[in-house]
Amino acid sequence: MTKPIVRFAPSPTGNLHVGNVRTALINWLFAAGQGGTFILRIDDTDLERSTAEYEQGIKDDLTWLGLTWGDTFKQSERFEMYDAAVDKLRDMGLLYACYETADELDRQRKLQRARGKPPIYNRAGLNLTDEEKAAYEAEGRKPHWRFKLSGERVVWNDLVRGEQAIETSSLSDPVLIRADGSYLYTLPSCVDDIDAGITHVVRGEDHVTNSGAQIEIFKALGGTAPDMAHTPLLVGADGASLSKRLGSLGMGELRSQGIEPLAICSHLAKLGTSDNVEIRDSLAQLAEEFDFGKIGRAPARFDEVDLASLNAAITHSMSFSDAEPRLAALDPLAANEAFWLLVRENCQTVEDAARFIPVAFGDIDPIIEDEDRDFISQAASLLPEGDMTAETWGAWTSALKSETGRKGKGLFMPLRKALTGMERGPSVGDMLVLMGRDRALARLG
């Protein structure tokens, strides 16, 4: 197989959320697994709604996720190419001017529905004489332009959905250019895909119908249509649409919750596939395991609980060097290897380590139950002199055991609560080394 060239084509009219990141990821993994190329195309033909900030945000998020691109370009810089394609289609008689207003089209559709007919555009534009067109123009109307579909059946072998057939006779001829002269995404996308030599168009299944028209446009422009893969939509864990929640599932939001890029990528790569949703070491490993054949047809369930547990798994084994900058951002004292290696197993996110910073390096409220007061004073008097080391805890607690007769939970829990102010957490003996003798003594009252 020749090396694939794929593209992720977001519109810079908003931030990336888990839904479009999944499309980016699947493209990226497929390309990486086959030694191919991943292109980032910015679909900014809608000049009103597209912003440079969103474009930069998309690039920053992809970079953060590790989804780097081999090339990137913007549609807004390529209008000449689209204009040339328009001329070509017009010369071939495949692009025609229409003068209906949105209201008129709406009325037409309502009428068709009322008569029990499918609301397909009636192609009135195709039969207009030059005089009729001139009359519309004289009224001040500007044409919008439609692509003339063949009316035939378009068939392709979708890499996810299997054989697909779209009867173009059941579709309205798609509008390629609006009355204000702006391009809809349909034509520029084909022009760019041909120009960039895209081998596979990989996108959400909401584009299946577009593919019927686009395959005809590819052919009309003299290209062969790329292979196609349409992935099922992402839904919530309960099966409900994510559309209303996507705002809170943006990369910025997940990042600020301390979610790791690899947790997001592992989850998004595996959900809705025949592989288990488990953490992977790297994008390279995910790429190696990627196969369109593993993607099921049912909607893929995005589950925040699963994401959190993948994230915890990454956090539990994260190296100090990876965690260090973020620990330092919490508190310069927390950028301490022994501290990180001690607390990481108790953290769901790196930022969770914040809970233990006062325990190791600051002040806490010790918890001492009334019935433990005497025991805790004895503990204070038996605390070994000198630096707290890896041996201190063992020596101290055996001395306390013989002195008081306490053992097990009765021995350890009061010490944990007094020294850390918590009932659960990392090893108290190791924490003792970090907090030091003075802090320990102060906590023991």
Ligand code: GLU
């Ligand atoms: N800009 C289009 C979208 O975000 C791209 C679709 C495609 O991949 O062709 O829906």
